[in-house]
Amino acid sequence: RPGMVYLVGAGPGDPELLTVKAARLLAGAEVVVYDRLVSPPILDLIGPGTSRIYAGKALDRHHLPQDEINQLLVTLARTGRSVVRLKGGDPYIFGRGSEEAACLAAAGIPFEVVPGITAAAGGAAYAGIPLTHRGLASSVRFLTGHGADNMALCHDWAGLADPNTTLVVYMGLTNLGDIVEQLIAHGMDPATPAAAVQAATTPAQRRVVATVATLAEAVEKADLEPPTLLVLGRVVELAETLAWFGAEAATLARQASG
């Protein structure tokens, strides 16, 4: 009998943002196959008797191609082991978890999917930027700044420039200049508030607040590094009021007491 494969979201970084289910499965797994975006304090939760396999991530030099990861999961499960496939964020939001699930289903391997806090939700909560807010955003949209296999970005840009929708761009740092240029060319107000959040929910979180027009320059000046999430929309105007975590909150507190 094949072992069960659990496709598990590890959340955005803070180990306390794992779900109770993910923490239970990690503690009981026989093998964990993990990605580059899973943070070290989460890997520390894996027991000493558990095999760990690093699958890396596209864009990384030492990574397994997706079809080899799919095949690895099938092979491990066929040895009867209980396998946790641990992915940063949520497996079904830019996580390619459904490609792995489809491969397992085709091979007759039983699987379960455990959702995780996606980077947008983690970044929003910890950076003080709600994704929806009465009067500012009635809808929210997630997209990725990298095309599949580095193909050109091919979004419906006109549909993206909606002033009532918060736009969250995953992996948007490399193409940031192109992204804001396209959005402005397709009608987005250049004065729309915009933020970039590096390493959201971790001690390395850093936040830059600017406008769509000035975000690329502000991010370069602050020297932000991946993983960095972009948030564009009127909700960003709340960022200063709602800051509570890390350096941003500390700066505000100093200003208030000074």
Added chain:
Amino acid sequence: RPGMVYLVGAGPGDPELLTVKAARLLAGAEVVVYDRLVSPPILDLIGPGTSRIYAGKALDRHHLPQDEINQLLVTLARTGRSVVRLKGGDPYIFGRGSEEAACLAAAGIPFEVVPGITAAAGGAAYAGIPLTHRGLASSVRFLTGHGADNMALCHDWAGLADPNTTLVVYMGLTNLGDIVEQLIAHGMDPATPAAAVQAATTPAQRRVVATVATLAEAVEKADLEPPTLLVLGRVVELAETLAWFGAEAATLARQASG
């Protein structure tokens, strides 16, 4: 000194989908103020010595208006108590958590925000419907089927009818007929696969799979009740292959063995 207020997402229903942080805060709270959408097994995690205050939810007959909830949180915190404000899903995705946070900030009450698994992520994972998938959806969009205070729905419908974007509608049951009519009128292919997921991630989960043209009739026939999430887009074509939870998976297993 005022107590800390934690604005905490309870996730979609399965108590194991609470975050580790949410579970810790619930166990240690002195007061919990909770909404109608928080599931009973989650309320069972609150200690016997903790005060519980039911804040209900708009559309409910026995609910507190939002400004009274805001004021209640301020008042409780000023007594020095540690307060958990527990909300279904994620506080910053259609949760009105940012209105509460802004009110706390204005009153000088310290607060933290704990993201939760939003209904779309929970429903996707447990109903076998990825929100993004290579070749089927490169972006995902969340909107609500109820306007603020029951105002007319006023979305940018043309922008919503994008074949490469998965559309997730929260609280869409009441206006389902209007929603699909508007989407088709603005260019969405009526044959686009569509699903409705009732009570996602709980033992009461039920899933209906149809097309945008036939969803309203299929949902009526199946007599789905709130809370029900709508998912529209080509990713829904994977729903049968990727089912693993509850009744849908059991049906597929019977078909496979029969």
